[in-house]
C-alpha cells in the first residue's frame with residue numbers, strides 16, 4: 031500500500047487515547063541530505079516542531095550516525111536515541127564490540143591507502159565510506175565491495191551513496207524497533223525514514239507500527255509516504271495539531 035500520509039486520517043483516528051511514540055531517522059528525514067555529511071542539520075523550524083512534539087508525546091531517533099555525532103545535532107530531549115544502525119542503543123552496550131576495535135582501525139587505514147577517493151567517517155564501531163562526491167563511482171564501489179566481501183566478520187549496509195562497514199551482528203534499525211515494540215506493549219509507534227536501511231523497520235509487520243517513507247517508492251515496504259524531506263515540517267505540525275485535539 032502506498033498512501034500519502036494526508037489521506038490516511040483513519041490511521042490517526044484509531045490512535046485516540048493510545049500511548050504514542052514517534053521515531054525518526056535523521057539524515058534525509060529530519061535533516062536534508064547535503065553533500066558534506068558534517069554539515070547536515072535540521073532546519074530551525076524542524077527543530078522547534080520536534081521539540082514541541084517531544085513535550086506532547088514520546089519521540090526518538092534511530093540513525094546510522096554514531097551516537098556522539100548525533101548528540102551534537104539534536105538539542106531537544108529525546109525518549110530514545112540509537113546510533114550506528116542500531117549497534118548503539120539502550121538495548122545493547124558498545125563494550126560488546128571492543129574486540130572489533132583494532133580490526134576496524136587497521137581495515138580503515140588499509141582502505142584509505144588503497145582507495146583515497148572515498149571520504150571516511152569513523153563510527154563508534156566500524157566506519158562509513160561516502161561517495162556522493164565521486165562522479166564515476168561504480169567501478170570503485172565494486173572493487174571495494176569485492177575486497178570487503180572476503181571478511182565474514184563484516185556486515186556491509188548500503189545507503190544513499192554510502193557503504194557502512196560494521197561488525198556482522200544482528201543489530202540494525204529494525205532490531206531496535208522490535209525491542210521498542212516488545213518493551214512497550216501498550217504503545218503505538220510511528221517510524222519515519224527515507225533510505226534502504228530504514229526498510230528493516232518498514233518490513234516489520236505489527237499493527238502497533240505505522241511506517242512512513244520520505245519519498246514514494248513502489249519497492250518500499252512502508253505503509254505511507256511523505257512527498258519529500260521538506261514535507262516533514264507539515265507532517266510534524268499536523269501530528270502536533272492532531273495530538274492537541276485528542277489530549
Ligand SMILES: [Mg+2]
Pocket residue numbers: 055056057058059223224225
Ligand atoms: Mg536517512
